[in-house]
Amino acid sequence: MAMLEIRGIRKKFDTLDVLNGVDLSVERGDVVAILGPSGSGKTTLLRCINYLETADEGEMIFDNESYDLANASAQKMMELRKKTGFVFQNYNLFFNKTALQNVTIGLTVGRKIPKEEAEETGRKMLEKVGMGDRCDYYPSQLSGGQQQRVAIARALASNPEIIYFDEPTSALDPELIGEVLAVMRQLAKEGRTMIVVTHEMSFARDVSNKVIFMENGVIVEQGSSAEFFEHPKKERTREFLRMEDNRTGE
């Protein structure tokens, strides 16, 4: 039984159809890369499955629990979010909290874990992303890459079943991308279940085991990462991969 099963998500913004019936299945330990041109609905998909956006239709089974993506109580949303982590494109660290507080607040306030225990976990997580020496820094005192690593530590702190990443490196200067990808590669190696929206073809190729290619709110093609890159079935997929190769080749 899949750990995460999404069926028939539809989402409209006013008259614009952004998601037109997306189905997706994720097994424990999967690293799923979602590729697709700008505006294809990748961010909206991730936001819908964590209730940051309410879908018009759609159902999700997560951890043997069923969720109506079009309609849920605040209680139910909280319950789901406590089992997931989310890493944003622009980090969204809490400006008024230090790196350590950013990581621990979801534990102390959200989950009522004692402060000492939360701080121990927090330090361990920051250590893990290579930010152990920056515990008391505020976000404004950190570089983009460092902020994103703290954000990953924050998402990891509650040991979630799955972590969603929305283009975690695309707001970063090229020389800072590597340090964030290295952390994510490490997480994949440890068997973390992740869904990663990305433009980093090397990450999709080398780290993820499943790839999904989206366009116009539908999944055009999906498959194992090897299959997807070596033998893409659809002409549209081949065209997209050629374009990405050119882009990164330059």
Place this chain on the structure above:
Amino acid sequence: MNQQVWDILVDSFMKILIPGFTMTIPLTVISFALALIIAVITAMIQYADIPVLKQIARFYIWIIRGTPVLVQLYVVFFGLPSIGIMIDAFPSAVMVFALNEGAYCAETMRSALESVPAGQMEAGLCSGLSWFQTMWHIILPQAFRTAFPPLSNSLIGLVKETSLASNITVTEMFMVTQRIAGRTYKAFWLYLEVALIYLIFSTVLTWLQRRGEDRLNSYGVRR
């Protein structure tokens, strides 16, 4: 200014300053504390876009901002007794100033809340915090920092505004000055003297405001 005027001024200085400490300052502090509570609640209702309550909040702000404080003081202290509601002078003044400042500060707080990027709330929710927990620990502290200078200005404005309470028999500094002036016929010098005391109060507050801003800016500045 002759010796006689000087003696009156020296003699009256403490007589004016004491009600400053026993009336003007408590009136200001209590009213402003209540105003802040009203402001935060009213601003949060609007930020969260709660139906009905939001309309009530808008209505309250509309009424208060559209009418003079002096008239509000008269309505509460001289008006309400005629329909059977008696409130003493001091609590009447507290009520009016709290509701009045509350409405203005609510607007300050609302725009400060809206200036906090939406991603902060989303990150809070995704970290397993509830809406209210995120509001309390993340959004409000950031909004408060933005709102601190305009809120301080409101506080300084309120110190001066409390002189209007003399109209409803609150024996604060200005009322006491009026009495001494009536007795001694040295109105010009005495009103200058009370003006000077208000100026001292405002200056101290301005200095505290600057210290407060420095403290708030000394860490975690948003990029």
